[in-house]
Amino acid sequence: MITLYGIAASRTFRCLWMLEELSLEYRHEPIDYRDHAALDAPAYRQLNPNGRIPTLVDGELVLWESMAINLYLARRYGVDTGLWPDTVEDEGRAWQWSFWVMSEIEHSLLTVLMHQRLLPEEQRNPERAARHRGILRQPFAVLERALDERDWLAGTRFTVADLNVAAVLSWARPARLSLEDWPALDDWLDRCLDRPARKRAQRK
Ligand SMILES: N[C@@H](CCC(=O)N[C@@H](CS)C(=O)NCC(=O)O)C(=O)O
Incomplete structure (x- = not known):
């Protein structure tokens, strides 16, 4: 199961766009970047020690940094859909x-x-x-x-x-x-x- 943390009106939009291109099923947890209680919650900090959004959880893998998340998603799920380059x-x-x-x-x-x-x-x-x-x-x-x-x-x-x-x-x-x-x-x-x-x- 894929979960993406972060609201669309933030850098999380980049990863939402990628997930939508890939037509993947995912859970969206729309944490706001102004909600410091949510960003500082120990359970969230364990996922993202920076206390920022976006964060992606895909099974055992936890990733932060919007560009890294997208490169991972495209490499893992986008070969057939063409999001990952051919060469x-x-x-x-x-x-x-x-x-x-x-x-x-x-x-x-x-x-x-x-x-x-x-x-x-x-x-x-x-x-x-x-x-x-x-x-x-x-x-x-x-x-x-x-x-x-x-x-x-x-x-x-x-x-x-x-x-x-x-x-x-x-x-x-x-x-x-x-x-x-x-x-x-x-x-x-x-x-x-x-x-x-x-x-x-x-x-x-
Ligand atoms: N380089 C990171 C930047 C992440 C970032 O700065 N996210 C902002 C929202 S767009 C955030 O979470 N800000 C909350 C804060 O700094 O307290 C990425 O591209 O994912």
């Missing part, structure tokens, strides 16, 4: 893009989302948002060049590489961050976010 080279690309999006994009894009949309207006810092919009231009250009040459990031179809990167990039939409300078990226993001499994995950 070792494309597996390498899936690792590459998953690490890359976390190190080059996640922090700056979350900062833009917080300071452009999510924080109460009096707590927003427009200079901070602008600085991180500037930082994002370089990795966005890298992704644009990659997607100018190919439709998908690892192989010739949607895989875990696209899901992991698009799940982070999806914050650009609620942040109302224009991607018009990167048309191939913008188009690829639309194609990823248009998938029924993504929409189901968002409603969890």
Whole structure:
């Protein structure tokens, strides 16, 4: 039995999206990241010593870190459904893009989302948002060049590489961050976010 802990309006969304793509049966425990009593409960800390979401339990295996959870799920259950790449080279690309999006994009894009949309207006810092919009231009250009040459990031179809990167990039939409300078990226993001499994995950 698979159990996933965490609400959809958090990084848990990435793993809900993967579970939905794989059509797996799972139990969803929607722990909120603001519910510190739940995150600090000894039974939860035993699963995730960081006291964060998401956490996946699959039989004896307990995993945390959204990208690791998705790479595991795709490798274990996504070979037949096509979520796991076909070649070792494309597996390498899936690792590459998953690490890359976390190190080059996640922090700056979350900062833009917080300071452009999510924080109460009096707590927003427009200079901070602008600085991180500037930082994002370089990795966005890298992704644009990659997607100018190919439709998908690892192989010739949607895989875990696209899901992991698009799940982070999806914050650009609620942040109302224009991607018009990167048309191939913008188009690829639309194609990823248009998938029924993504929409189901968002409603969890
Ligand atoms: N790198 C981790 C980050 C996990 C994380 O920071 N989760 C947030 C919610 S999106 C959380 O649990 N925050 C609660 C807290 O920091 O107290 C991952 O990708 O899974």
